[in-house]
Amino acid sequence: MTCKDIQKLFIPFIDDKLSVSDLDAFLNHMNTCKECREEYDIYYTVIMGMRYLDERQNISEFKLDSAQKLRSAADYLFKYRILRLEKYILLAVLCIGVVLLF
């Protein structure tokens, strides 16, 4: 993905609407590209600031800063991968079990 593609994902990322593969590409890019990282920080602050003014009751979301948001997304991706791995292992164990039965 190019920087332009990544920057199109800022808003879906903030809204937690990225698919897992997009999220993966997004986070990878964020780790390597300083420009997008800075751009994202500005975006995040502006968008959250605007939302905060719009709906003052939603303060808790604003407490999460842009870096925390990135970390929680990386966390989510990590857990997702482990969960998926567990499913495959379970499936493999089931297959072996079935093979042994017959």
Ligand SMILES: [Zn+2]
């Ligand atoms: Zn970039």
